[in-house]
Amino acid sequence: MHRFCRAAAILLLACLAAAAEPADWIIRARYVLTMNPQRRIIENGAVAIGGDSILAVGAAAEIANRYTAQHTLDRPDALIMPGMIDTHTHAAMSLFRAMADDKRLQDWLSNYIFPAESKNVNPDFVKWGTELACLEMSLAGITTYTDMYYFEDTVAAATKRAGLRGVLGQSVIGFPAPDYKTWKEAIAGAERYIRNYKSDPLIVPAVAPHAIYTTPDEALVAAHRLAIKYHVPLLIHLSETKKEVDDAVAKRHVTPPEALANLGVLDGRVVAAHCVWLNERDIQILKNHSTGVAHCPSSNMKLASGIAPVTAMLQEGLNVGLGNDGFAGGNDTADLMSEMNIAAKLQKVARMDPEVLPAEQVVEMATIRGARVLGLDKEIGSLEAGKRADLITLSLTPPNAIPIYNVYSQVAYASRAADVQDVFVNGRLIVSNRRMLTLNQQEIYAHIRAWQSRIEATLAQTAH
Template sequence: MTDAAPQPCDLLIEAGWVVPVVPHGVVLPDHAVAVSAGAIVAVLPIAEARARFAAKETVSRPDAALIPGLVNAHTHNPMTLLRGIADDLPLMTWLREHIWPVEAAVIGPEFVADGMALSIAEMLRGGTTCANENYFFPDVQAGVYKKHGFRARVGAVIIDFPSAWASSDDEYFDRACELHDAWRGDPLVGTAFAPHAPYTVNDANFERVRMLSDQLDVPVHLHTHETAQEVADSIQLHGQRPLARLDRLGLVNDRLIAVHMTQLTEAEIHLCAERGVSVVHCPESNLKLASGFCPACALLKAGVNLAIGTDGCASNNDLDMFGETRTAALLGKAVANDAAGFSAFEALHAATLGGAKALGFDARIGSIEIGKRADLVCVDLSQLETQPLHHVVSQLVYATGRQQVSDVWIDGVPKLRQRVLVDMDTDAIVANARQWRQRIAAIQR
């Protein structure tokens, strides 16, 4: 009797540690992940993997942790070209007196496409493989994401005033439905409705969003409860807090991706848990704009799905999900006055599977499980900044920098190989960003 012939596979990634996220709290030392046709087909010890599989390519990273790709659950990625133009200002001053006027002068397909290329390169170098996008010209965004093989949920903006994207309520909705039709069923790029915020969207438009979200079964990606002023204004104008108003309009359900949520009562937290709302915690943007503190530990204890997002580079000022996750974990403990709250494992879950669930992608990504897509990241833990290595997940959340990301795959396709971007011209991206700086500087004079 002879041994069975090795099973062919496209890719075998051998790592010092595999952190699958599911089951919770598990770290698998000296394990490998086998990939075929972009899907994970096995997670097993390295010795067994070598005996079982004949791989077209084997990547061996004995000093690295292999984790699911990070999911940036709230971004405005074209705004990467506005990084640093209006720092140290409160939200409404920042938005109305600086960001919106500059946007009005430069926004268009070219600005969006160039900002997207810069942001995708930055995200890949930081271990992010999926983004939840909320910005104008989502058709252009979707095309750029697809071109670079990057996974995304692209939101169609709905807002009560004209923009370069649409001039009327009807046009916003027509274009949103066209976007959905164009990308329906795409394996990498999905769509959502992205009504900007309760203070920029009227009741009738929210009701249209709810109706279409129900009909098309797509998420609603919304900034809400971002500041105390937003809540106070809502009470004055509508006689209700924003979440109560959204509930009256039928939007508080398991399709709602509620971003920021810094101003929450205990009853509102439990309402989100009961209805299956996902909350996206953007701590660094909220800190920088002094918007408030998301009660992350209270949300987790109530059973709310928690995700992490960087927000846009105009208010953060980076797309660093390792940094964001660390800040989220530390701030969560401080707000709850509980050093045991928002543990390293919970933070990594929020940055991966929590984000995937918020986007409705959790059947495909967010954890290293057989059958899921191979969106994977190798993180080099051999550097002195992450030594000595007592606890892998602790180091990933509390000590690791994004510069330690060595390799990235999306759908099993290499996107970063030993710190070098695959099929992206870094020099050209930087040169292009510099010419946008000059154009924007000329506008601000």
């Protein structure tokens, strides 16, 4: 009897040793594009998720042996890649999509957007505009986005409802805005908002002075102080147009990056959107201050702002990510697959050199480099054990995905946002087989239609 008990105990221990570890999800696919430091691509690979994190990434057979999952997702005709990271946009402006186009930036801002915003933007506008944008971004495989707008606590609430990750900046601007009448009130509001969301698992609160030509120096300094106090990002438009640079040189005798540096407002917390008109010295200034850059090629093309010196910035080792700068005027959609494609081709034609900004590098910009721009590269941007489980599956069944010779080239040049099939953010499935699980599409569309009528009525008043 005693011997039997000992044998049973040994058998039990052996069984426990062989028992697979628990996981919430195992996702299998034809390829896993990890974007890890070795840039490993695994054929017939899998990702195991536990809670909000990636437990392991490896060959499908190895993951199957090691883990027992509550849910499995088999996508033999898809690739798994990190969720894409948008480093600059304005989500609620989806309500102004394709409303006033083919204008110069100053004309578009002063005569269309700022008046339309002053008459319409309130928390309800921001709520439904952001939900529409979150729906569009999720279906396009964007799992983290960076926002600059008004009523940012409402943006944060909508983003959480969608289940997306957001670096969301409360705007600070030098004239009466829809949410705060003065920049001092905006700074106080930004501080309250940052405190509310400081420990949120999905939201990184930020402060967002609009630009050096719209925000007084005192407000820029106050915004930066807030960023330091709470260790949060500072989001700003920088050197977007030639006019912005010419005006800064005329008024301040320095370029916009020099102006920020002189004010003590430039550091690694800053995410500078556009950076189209930089000279070599500006690039060195951004490099020396470890400032991240959000490159928005569609917006820069549509507003004829110019072509950002992305190749030179990357050669200098700057962190440059991609931004949609949506959803109105600058760009009208949330599609980082198309931004990758455009960014690569724009650099090639600007330099008359097809070797610059190759496919792998532009995929980096949409993933791990974008994470570095936002200071989130320890948590997101690649598929590695211990990181947050933000990942997408990309269908390889459409004709534009056949055949595949090079996975990076496929993603950068041939795949489309509509090929995104499933989306996980923080371990949660939010898009399943192209269906949004967290937001109610019919309800959003009904509110957007109602808002369109109101916006059209205010535009008619402006025209009279």
